[in-house]
Amino acid sequence: MKKKTLISALALSAALSTGSAFAAELNVVCSNEQDWCDLMAGNFEDKTGISVAMVRKSTGETLAQVRAEAGNPKIDVWWGGTGDPHLIAAAEGLTQPSGADTSELLGWAQNLAEISGGRTIGIHLGVLGVAYNADILKEKGIKPPACWKDLTDPQYKGEIQVANPNSSGTAYTELATIVQIFGEDDAFRLLKEIGENVNSYTKSGSAPSKAAARGETGISIGFEHDMVKLARAGFPLKIVSPCEGTGYEVGGVSIITGAKNFDEAKQWVEFVLSAEAQSAGPEVGVFNIPSNSNATIPPEAPAVESIKLIDYDFATYGATDTRERLLSRWDKEVKPGN
Known part of the structure; x- marks a missing residue:
């Protein structure tokens, strides 16, 4: 693969904020x-010859x-x-x-397209779960959790990290699931x-598990x-699918509507x-379930057939009024300082 010519996040952020024209297509x-x-x-650049200016942002930030x-x-x-x-x-x-x-x-990817009138399409499926650092819990003599309700046990005081649902789609999925x-x-x-x-509500949904892996x-x-x-990667992380069921x-x-580079x-x-x-994911440690039926499912991907998945209601919990109401209630009743 040729060397990528991606614009830096800093430069892209500046361009987005000032409305400057992009050299990229x-x-x-x-x-x-x-x-x-x-x-x-x-x-994509290698396959099409189209230059890409890209920045990473959480779902809440992007919305x-x-x-x-x-x-x-400013984005397409x-x-x-x-x-x-x-x-x-x-x-x-x-x-x-x-x-x-x-x-x-x-089917689940097509369902997202049907619900949205073709405005968004499913690209992968990811199962919500709980992870724990086996070394830390063993050292402290703490029993690992198996269920959502277990996480209320006082033995876990100061031991849990999760993202803030206002900025993180992962954490909003957790909120809607529960x-x-x-x-x-x-x-x-x-x-x-x-x-x-x-102990902390992070901005990014993947940050808590990285912290658990590092022993933080x-x-x-x-x-x-x-x-x-x-x-x-060798971290002492164990994965739990909560006993009551879990979302995804x-x-x-x-x-984007009005995209300047629609084609x-x-x-x-x-x-x-x-x-x-989609089959390229494992090259960089992506082990979710791809949406294309002909893509290769990584053997490391969560075995959904053995996990108790809920019938997640995307139409309801993907609605603006539902999301705003739940986030407002979370801010009032759960957010630290209340």
Whole structure:
């Protein structure tokens, strides 16, 4: 693969804020892990000859940017991150149909396209889980958790790290999952009790598991494919699928309404939906489940057939009013300092 000519995040951020013209032909915000962002941008450039200017941002940050730039977008396509914010952007008319062929995609990926009127399409599936640092818990004589409710145990005081759902799609998926499992009022009581054991709410959804891997916290909540990557790297991380059941994300790709480089953006969508592109994930430790039915599923990917998955309601929890109401309640009842 030729050397990538990606614009730096700093330079791109400055250009976005000033409205400067880009030398690149396609402007992408990526809400996946940085290594995966870089690999896909490089592979796309190699295949198409189209230059890519890319910056990584969380889903919450990207949704805020897309809203702020409505009518005069500085980016063309949003790739990755949980599907709920993509659905919100679609419902608000901030994204547009790509017209891409979805016939090779698995049902859950096509479902995201159907719900959104083709404005966002599923690119991967990731299961929500809990990870713990086996060395830390053994050293402290703490029993590992097996269920969501276990995380309220006082033995985990100061041992749990999770992201803030206002900025992190991962954490919003956790919030919506617990609401769907326990009912809203009981869920917020549970989240408040878990919060008593949380040492930090991070900006990024993958940060807690990285902290657990490094021994900076005992327990994390996040997506299992991120945890698998860390465990394979040799960190003492063990993965738990909560006994009550768990939710999942369907990552999305969306073209921004008013994109200045629509044709190039459509080529990006078609590329990232292809079996060829999706099968490259394990090269950089991406172990989620690809949406293309012909893509290779990494053997390290979570075995969804053995996990108790809920029937995650994307239409409801990907709606603007639901998300805003749940986040407002989280800020009032769970956020530290309340």
